[in-house]
Amino acid sequence: MSDDTPPRARTVPVQSATFSPEINAEIRRAAETGIYDIRGGGAKRRVPHFDDLLFLGASISRYPLEGYRERCDTNVALGTRHATKPLELDIPITIAGMSFGALSGPAKEALGRGATMAGTSTTTGDGGMTEEERGHSRQLVYQYLPSRYGMDPDDLRRADAIEIVVGQGAKPGGGGMLLGQKISDRVAEMRTLPKGVDQRSACRHPDWTGPDDLEIKILELREITGWEKPIYLKIGGTRPYYDTALAVKAGADVVVIDGMQGGTAATQDVFIEHVGLPTLACIRPAVQALQDLGVHREVQLVVSGGIRTGADVAKALALGADAVSIGSAAMIALGDNDPKWEAEYQALGTTAGAYDDWHEGRDPAGITTQDPALAARLDPEAAARRLRNYLKVMTLEAQTIARACGHNHLHNLEPEDLCAVTMEAAAMARVPLAGTDWWPGKPGGGL
Amino acid sequence: MCGIVGLFLKDPALEPALGEMLAGMLVTMTDRGPDSAGLALYGPQENGVAKITVQSDDPAAFEGLDTALAEALGGPVALSAAGSHAVLRLDAARAGEAPAALASLRPGMRITSRGETIEIYKEVGLPADVAARFGVAGMAGTHGIGHTRMATESAVTTRGAHPFSTAPDQCLVHNGSLSNHHNLRRQLARAGVAVETENDSEVAAAYLTWRMQEGASLGDALEQALDDLDGFFTFVVGTRDGFGVVRDPIACKPAVMAETDAYVAFGSEYRALVDLPGIEAARVWEPEPATVYFWTR
Amino acid sequence: MQTLDLAQSDLRTLNATLQTAATAGGNETAWEVVNPRGAHALAVGLDGPLSVTVRGSTGYYCAGMNKQATVQVAGSAGPGVAENMMSGTVVVEGDASQYAGATGRGGLLVVKGNASSRCGISMKGIDIVVFGNVGHMSAFMAQAGTLVVLGDAGEALGDSLYEARLFVRGSVRSLGADCVEKEMRPEHHALLADLLERAGAPAAPEEFRRYGSARRLYNFDIDNASAY
Numbered sequence: 001m002s003d004d005t006p007p008r009a010r011t012v013p014v015q016s017a018t019f020s021p022e023i024n025a026e027i028r029r030a031a032e033t034g035i036y037d038i039r040g041g042g043a044k045r046r047v048p049h050f051d052d053l054l055f056l057g058a059s060i061s062r063y064p065l066e067g068y069r070e071r072c073d074t075n076v077a078l079g080t081r082h083a084t085k086p087l088e089l090d091i092p093i094t095i096a097g098m099s100f101g102a103l104s105g106p107a108k109e110a111l112g113r114g115a116t117m118a119g120t121s122t123t124t125g126d127g128g129m130t131e132e133e134r135g136h137s138r139q140l141v142y143q144y145l146p147s148r149y150g151m152d153p154d155d156l157r158r159a160d161a162i163e164i165v166v167g168q169g170a171k172p173g174g175g176g177m178l179l180g181q182k183i184s185d186r187v188a189e190m191r192t193l194p195k196g197v198d199q200r201s202a203c204r205h206p207d208w209t210g211p212d213d214l215e216i217k218i219l220e221l222r223e224i225t226g227w228e229k230p231i232y233l234k235i236g237g238t239r240p241y242y243d244t245a246l247a248v249k250a251g252a253d254v255v256v257i258d259g260m261q262g263g264t265a266a267t268q269d270v271f272i273e274h275v276g277l278p279t280l281a282c283i284r285p286a287v288q289a290l291q292d293l294g295v296h297r298e299v300q301l302v303v304s305g306g307i308r309t310g311a312d313v314a315k316a317l318a319l320g321a322d323a324v325s326i327g328s329a330a331m332i333a334l335g336d337n338d339p340k341w342e343a344e345y346q347a348l349g350t351t352a353g354a355y356d357d358w359h360e361g362r363d364p365a366g367i368t369t370q371d372p373a374l375a376a377r378l379d380p381e382a383a384a385r386r387l388r389n390y391l392k393v394m395t396l397e398a399q400t401i402a403r404a405c406g407h408n409h410l411h412n413l414e415p416e417d418l419c420a421v422t423m424e425a426a427a428m429a430r431v432p433l434a435g436t437d438w439w440p441g442k443p444g445g446g447l
Numbered sequence: 448m449c450g451i452v453g454l455f456l457k458d459p460a461l462e463p464a465l466g467e468m469l470a471g472m473l474v475t476m477t478d479r480g481p482d483s484a485g486l487a488l489y490g491p492q493e494n495g496v497a498k499i500t501v502q503s504d505d506p507a508a509f510e511g512l513d514t515a516l517a518e519a520l521g522g523p524v525a526l527s528a529a530g531s532h533a534v535l536r537l538d539a540a541r542a543g544e545a546p547a548a549l550a551s552l553r554p555g556m557r558i559t560s561r562g563e564t565i566e567i568y569k570e571v572g573l574p575a576d577v578a579a580r581f582g583v584a585g586m587a588g589t590h591g592i593g594h595t596r597m598a599t600e601s602a603v604t605t606r607g608a609h610p611f612s613t614a615p616d617q618c619l620v621h622n623g624s625l626s627n628h629h630n631l632r633r634q635l636a637r638a639g640v641a642v643e644t645e646n647d648s649e650v651a652a653a654y655l656t657w658r659m660q661e662g663a664s665l666g667d668a669l670e671q672a673l674d675d676l677d678g679f680f681t682f683v684v685g686t687r688d689g690f691g692v693v694r695d696p697i698a699c700k701p702a703v704m705a706e707t708d709a710y711v712a713f714g715s716e717y718r719a720l721v722d723l724p725g726i727e728a729a730r731v732w733e734p735e736p737a738t739v740y741f742w743t744r
Numbered sequence: 745m746q747t748l749d750l751a752q753s754d755l756r757t758l759n760a761t762l763q764t765a766a767t768a769g770g771n772e773t774a775w776e777v778v779n780p781r782g783a784h785a786l787a788v789g790l791d792g793p794l795s796v797t798v799r800g801s802t803g804y805y806c807a808g809m810n811k812q813a814t815v816q817v818a819g820s821a822g823p824g825v826a827e828n829m830m831s832g833t834v835v836v837e838g839d840a841s842q843y844a845g846a847t848g849r850g851g852l853l854v855v856k857g858n859a860s861s862r863c864g865i866s867m868k869g870i871d872i873v874v875f876g877n878v879g880h881m882s883a884f885m886a887q888a889g890t891l892v893v894l895g896d897a898g899e900a901l902g903d904s905l906y907e908a909r910l911f912v913r914g915s916v917r918s919l920g921a922d923c924v925e926k927e928m929r930p931e932h933h934a935l936l937a938d939l940l941e942r943a944g945a946p947a948a949p950e951e952f953r954r955y956g957s958a959r960r961l962y963n964f965d966i967d968n969a970s971a972y
Contacts, residue, residue: 153809207843209699224789718782
């Protein structure tokens with residue numbers, strides 16, 4: 001009889017969606033170590049992005065341009081509002097600020113060389129300006145940061161533009177923490193810090209707070225540099241309408257908005273994943289602010305945070321940006337997270353593509369490290385060619401799209417060239433859901 | 448984010464020049480706040496008379512308002528208009544009914560201040576234009592507060608301009624940015640205190656009014672504000688006979704004060720004070736963080 | 745001595761004239777600025793052995809990023825006087841507002857009156873001597889250099905500081921996170937004696953107490969979390 005008894009119905013083990021294996025592992029890690037998780041990079045969670053937008057190519061109502069024959073220009077000038085020497089770039093893709101300290105000397109050199117070959121600018125970072133990057137960058141933007149590590153008026157004068165960093169997309173409202181391991185002799189000297197100690201960066205500038213004071217700070221910087229240099233203001237994307245308006249009122253020439261996918265050398269994971277707006281959501285409010293103040297295109301808007309392809313570039317420009325900036329993508333072009341180092345990534349307990357412990361200084365690719373042996377793995381000239389190639393490909397891609405939409409210059413792309421494939425993207429980009437003339441929040445209501 | 452100026456006169460001989468001095472101070476703070484400007488002036492007290500300052504985008508709305516309001520209230524009303532603002536003088540005993548009567552007679556008209564001595568003038572535009580439009584330089588008084596605004600998170604409108612007045616003869620101006628004003632606004636609404644604009648500074652003004660309605664002195668209300676208001680602030684406040692200053696505990700937003708036998712003056716920057724008489728010999732200092740300063744007549 | 749009158753010329757002309765004179769060298773090294781009336785960014789970005797006297801009080805960032813020059817303010821200075829100074833000397837005869845000497849990397853700043861909050865914030869090698877008192881959060885995150893206060897210090901002196909040396913003659917309202925009193929050794933007396941002399945400060949080294957970093961925040965430890 002027992003042989004004929006059907007097996008008793010049982011529940012199967014179910015993993016909680018709330019208490020997922022990743023969350024549980026993090027709880028155990030926190031309990032074990034007593035320190036929040038610090039890492040590099042930007043938000044890894046999925047958020048609405050440029051991939052959720054599509055271009056409406058020309059057909060009968062619009063006429064496309066012939067690829068490779070009919071011109072489609074890509075140049076852009078940044079800093080035309082007040083500076084007597086604006087930056088004239090061949091392509092609307094710039095290299096974002098990344099510090100020597102976070103990156104190795106050869107990596108900084110490669111960024112300068114690659115950007116120069118592609119006709120664009122690169123940017124210093126927290127920690128000051130190195131000879132490598134000044135020497136190899138035709139157009140170099142000097143970041144002016146809350147920490148003021150290595151801040152030198154001579155560097156200010158030999159920069160091509162000044163970027164006042166108020167915040168960044170990975171950590172708007174926060175300062176960074178570079179653990180002691182990466183404070184090598186040279187980094188320590190540049191930052192006036194004892195070797196090997198944690199470097200804590202402030203979240204506010206030491207000598208001004210708010211846009212009314214910022215206006216006076218900008219005046220000082222202009223007076224020191226003879227009103228030649230464009231003054232950029234970089235902000236993390238959180239309240240882009242008001243922040244852009246205040247940047248303009250404080251006197252900025254260029255506003256740089258960094259969405260939450262934008263990377264950082266090192267900060268708390270909780271900050272990276274839970275503070276800030278997706279890049280896609282930043283652009284239209286910022287453009288709206290510029291338009292409301294009558295300065296769209298006079299004050300240029302640079303968008304960064306998760307730009308990867310020529311399609312991303314074209315979409316950002318269509319939504320009203322004048323240029324984009326890349327950081328994480330440039331590092332990947334140099335060789336960051338390359339599968340050829342998989343065995344070494346495994347040895348560090350991670351895998352190619354997921355490595356983000358940039359603050360630990362053990363980067364197998366030799367980019368986010370100060371270890372001389374690891375840093376020597378990166379050939380700056382070869383890496384520069386890779387970056388140049390990548391920038392050229394992105395530009396060609398953006399041109400392909402612009403031509404298909406009938407434009408003879410990338411800056412003629414407009415929001416009406418786009419539609420959205422998700423409701424979220426339609427709402428954030430304020431472009432119609434594909435096949436409709438409606439987006440959530442559109443003034444005047446529905447269909 | 449803004450520029451603040453304030454002047455509290457001790458020497459009656461300076462009273463005829465209050466408007467002129469304050470307007471000059473205000474104009475030097477233009478860079479800190481190009482969006483809008485406003486002034487609260489405390490004039491001489493007129494026995495039994497209440498003053499209501501009203502603002503209208505269409506000054507034609509002032510025509511006949513005195514007679515219409517006099518009829519509605521059953522007592523005489525005098526009106527003097529200056530640009531988009533007008534001051535109504537009426538019997539103090541009837542002042543309480545005036546706002547409701549005004550709302551029904553001129554629905555679009557806004558009351559910027561009411562009380563026995565206060566008059567508030569504020570508009571969108573550059574401080575020099577705003578001061579000239581109202582003839583501020585010709586006004587006399589005992590004390591006054593001015594503000595130039597660089598709007599942060601609310602609209603650039605006349606309603607959003609400072610000073611904010613949420614009770615008779617009280618006003619407040621603010622430099623900084625509050626970070627808990629939405630919660631506070633809801634808390635005040637439950638207590639029956641209305642805040643008309645989206646502006647964080649008006650919430651601070653209403654908060655002080657509410658504390659004083661609950662029985663606190665202005666000094667006590669300012670002390671309580673240090674606990675209950677989160678964010679960055681330098682406030683300058685006025686009452687019928689008083690003038691107060693308080694900064695948050697972090698005290699990042701600038702503040703300079705000067706005192707002589709003749710006056711107490713406040714400026715967001717020293718520049719605002721340079722033309723005051725005897726400034727070279729004045730005691731000049733920066734108010735301490737989280738410390739209430741208060742002067743009364 | 746050459747005179748620049750801000751009632752006659754604008755800020756750009758004034759700074760361009762001084763900056764050019766500083767880098768060009770030449771015999772004319774003494775300048776005075778009259779009618780400053782609280783103006784901002786006066787005598788900023790100088791790089792040369794110029795001597796500039798500002799007759800009156802200044803606004804924000806007077807003598808900002810100074811190199812080599814001597815700038816004297818015959819009045820009081822607004823926020824951020826001598827910010828990020830590299831070398832040279834800045835003397836304020838009156839009071840200094842907040843952020844005096846912020847992030848300075850070298851040179852000497854002397855404030856003969858009081859300095860308000862955040863004096864020497866994030867200082868990186870500058871020497872600052874204040875004859876009067878300093879306000880709260882002075883020497884916050886100070887990395888290197890010396891802050892000398894003949895009067896009293898406000899709350900949270902030396903919060904989160906690295907290797908800057910702090911000397912206070914009067915009282916300290918409170919010490920910031922990781923700031924502790926330290927022993928005065930002969931080398932500190934010598935350092936202080938030199939600095940007091942160079943600043944012309946009426947005080948003797950023995951009258952001061954020394955404060956510095958306990959170095960507990962240098963490497964993250966959860967047991968110090970309340971200090972972060």
